[in-house]
Amino acid sequence: MNNREKEEYLREYEVMKKKGKPFFPYAILKDSTMAVIVVGVIVFMSIYLGAEQGPKADPTTTTYVPRPEWYFFFLFELLRVIKPPWLVPVATIGVPTIAMVLLLLLPFYDRNPERNPLKRPIASIAGIMTIIAMAFLTFLGANAGSPTDIEMKVAPEFEPGKLVAAQSGCLACHQFGDNGNNGPGPKLTEIGARLNPAAIARSLEIGPGIMPSYSAMAEDEPAKFRDLVAFLASLNGEESSGEPDTGVAGDPGTGAPESSTTGGGDSSAAEPAASGSSP
């Protein structure tokens, strides 16, 4: 906006204000009505939805579902949409940061003096697309269940390990055959073909990237942990009915699992991909 447009706006605004009504009581009345509605809705939700307490937090547990509050679903779902491990920082930090900066600086790059949403189609369409994208991701997150059953056929000696994996929340982020969520973690259907048992055990203990560490289980219940590692190491994709996993270019020789997701070196690669998907 140049100075002429600024003055024009201020003059017009002055006229609009003169023609308006006093804040008290007209606007106050609407605000108070809205306040009563807000409190009413909160009271209603508190009475009918309650505040249930889940089971107590237990760091040594083997059954948990790491799910955020619903208004973080859209951020969490980004991790499922953006799969390759080296792009994880893009989803976790890159896209949200760029979106925040774009939001914060909006008045400084949108210099169009027009205010009517119908007369600034680019801004309006961008806004609507952002809302649709966030609503869609939230919807996906709300429906991404966390199954606790793995239907793959395995040799009898690996059955105990399969049970541990099914009950340890792995399915919230990993896919085993047809079960589990495909992301944020990689598919584990043929993890045994890519990693040796020692590397799998180290992965579980470290908790690479955003994955929680299972070192508590390794210390407190070593038998369970050994079963889990044996089961994972036995997975070579033969029993799987799913597609072979092409998303993860894991190198079987290095024995270094998804730990490449940590560290700042990926930030340079993050930018082009992020600018394409940010609003």
Add this chain to the structure above:
Amino acid sequence: MPDLQKLLPPPMRRPPKPGHADGKPSEYAPGEAPDGKPTGLREGRTDDPGRRLSTKAQDAPADLVGWVDERMGATSFLTAMLMRKVPKGTNWFYTLGSATLFAFVVQAVTGVFLAMYYTPSPVEAYASITHLTNDVFLGEFVRGMHKWGASVMVILVFVHMARTFFFGAYKYPRELNWVIGVVLLILTMVMGFTGYLLPFDQRSYWATIVGVNINGTGPIVGPYLSDFLRAGPEFGATTLSRFYAIHMLLIPGAIIALIGAHLYLVVKLGTTAPPWMRADRKPKASRSEPVDAIANGAGGNGSAP
């Protein structure tokens, strides 16, 4: 009949009135001007003790307000704020900001009551919530209000922002208020994140582990940020109290300060008119004025256009 004024400390006594300076009795009869005509100012002021007391009781609120205002000078500010005009066409969309503020007030009040019973230690946190939920009078209700109030506030923040975006209300001269609003949005999300751990059940514990790990994947500052949140490289005993302090001291303080700045700018700059309203349409304006006058004369329905 003792003089009630004597009971008050000197600064709080009613300012001397004409004819009653320094508490000395007037040489004129009460309620009369020096020339003997009634002034109409203090007709009830006689020596009848009962009437004097009732008059004083009636005057007390006004006197108190007067005393405060003499020192604060707030009346002119309040009058200017309440009587300022909002532009023509202001409608229900303009209540979203105050609704968000009200949701925050609900969170603040319920949060104070929750803090009275909550113990931010990993050993006792869960039990203190169980006690609050099951034993304390209305405990579960207040906790439910705080829990669902958070969702309501997040929704209102986003809807308020969408309204500001589509109405172009972030443009000149209100750019700074948009920036403050975005910071408030981020702080509200931080409140949601830090508050989620406090119930200390399985869901909140493991979600927070993943959330902190997500912060750790950020470039350069990421690992430091997650170490700061955890109070160390591992989730430990002080992590919970750290989240608690951030949730109930640090962020609320910042939010209150920024809401103050946000409201100051709203009052100073005024709320926008809806973008489809125009002031310069001469024929329309001249035609609508008598209609407005009639509408106001007939009881002035304050409904939105």
